Amino acid sequence: MAFKNMPSQPMARTLELALRLGHVKRIPLEKRNGVENSDIENQFSHLLILDFESTCWKNRGTAPPPEIIEFPVVLLDLSSGEILAEFHEYVMPTENPRLSEFCTELTGISQDTVDNGIPLKTCLHLFNKWIRSVVEQFGLVLDNSKGPGNMYTCCTWSDWDLNLCLENECRRKQIIKPLELCSWIDIRSVYRRFYQRRPHGLNGALRDLGVEFEGREHSGIVDARNTAKLVYKMILDGCILKQESREEVDLDAQIGAAAPNKDKPRSIFTVSPPKRKKKLFGPRIYAKENLDNVKIQVPT
Template sequence: MAVELDLIETVCVNRSKNAKHLMLQPFHFLIVIDFESTCWEHNADGKKPEIIEFPAVLLNIRTGMIEEEFQQFVMPVENPILSGFCVKFTGIKQEVVENGVPLHTCISLFCSWIREISEKKGLVFHVDQKGNNGENTCTFVTWSDWDLAVCLHNECTRKQLYKPEILCQWIDLRATYRKFYKRQPQGLQGALSELGLQFEGREHSGLCDARNTALLAWRMVQDGAILKVTTDFQRNRQASRKTPFQVDI
């Protein structure tokens, strides 16, 4: 009987702790992004990466469930022929990117998806991080700053494409992981392994990487990590409060 009571007490304490952590979270939803891009084993010519897979998953951090997904393959134009290294590394074949869309079309499709799920879920992006005020607050998550600060930003700059304003703020989960657990993970798979989680699917498939990053984010929330925006390209501007119909395209 004493053992049973101890077990009940432990479960109640853990539930209370998790509920408190959820109340402190500034966001109800996270959109996890993980691009795949053109790459070369030995890039002596200094070729610039172009996005060839643009995936995103919507994570509900109150339930740990992935509720929506987006995936679009993109046609590279600066270096249209994928290297053998790239095909082997990403699993993306030449015919897949040839049947893809230009990046500007992909961004437009992504923004349409954002509008759709924002309307369905009542999402509010990038509110202040002192509390969620009962709204379905949402922000973006990447494993590192590379996807949005380097890959997308530089490609949009080179091609003179408009980058959606909402993609100027996000959570660098790798930096948050390092700070919270006080250790240096060996990549996404290493971070999952350190927490006793197994990578599911094919590594370096953008959609699989996004799903696994969402899995890691959910585990970190359960462990008590507070997921706040770490990178803001608009640091000197007032944080935006976008309604579903104000998402930039």
């Protein structure tokens, strides 16, 4: 999304000044190294990592609903960190076809680019063809209970992409959302709980782990590739992603179980799509994280 990784300008200026004065001390994040349980492995072998860009306006309070203008997906192999395949299309907005100056400046996407793009319905049709080809090529399955295969799911930086932007736009335009895009891991939420800290955007999350962000921020395909780098780094640090079931989960109980416990080698909680819908607009757009179905095991 256009807004989700925007840095705070006052904070950025403060950090720049502190760096110039030599008053910044970087403290590496503690790795929870209880990885001696080698029999515990990620249930997912691959992730579809998405990062949409949408129409946006400087004044969010009076802005119309966002429409996707860039639709990037990368297929990440969790065993190697390699990006195996990419899907990337620019999408033509139809409700508000003129991009704001703010949107073009933030995303780098020009009016000509979206004018030459394709409608969302066509984009999803092409995505369906692409996902069928990579599923066949790499032997992927959404649910391994229905047969053997390499299990995969989607992954996004926050709930915005799939729970808000695509969900609401498909409803407004009466488009069927692909099954593959109906469940996902919110890696921002996982990051917060795994490292026990709040990241300052995707760039900040990478920087805190000593990984460099490559490319232009707020380019959807660039953000998706960098999210893939972040996920693989988290896997190397011992983050375990497991899907237990599709049943309702007691969120409070799960988060409570994730609290550090010296008596247990690992802590467990779950992450998945939320059960309740969020409001499309408002200052608390990220107030609810998606937390059930996928188990994260945090080494201690």
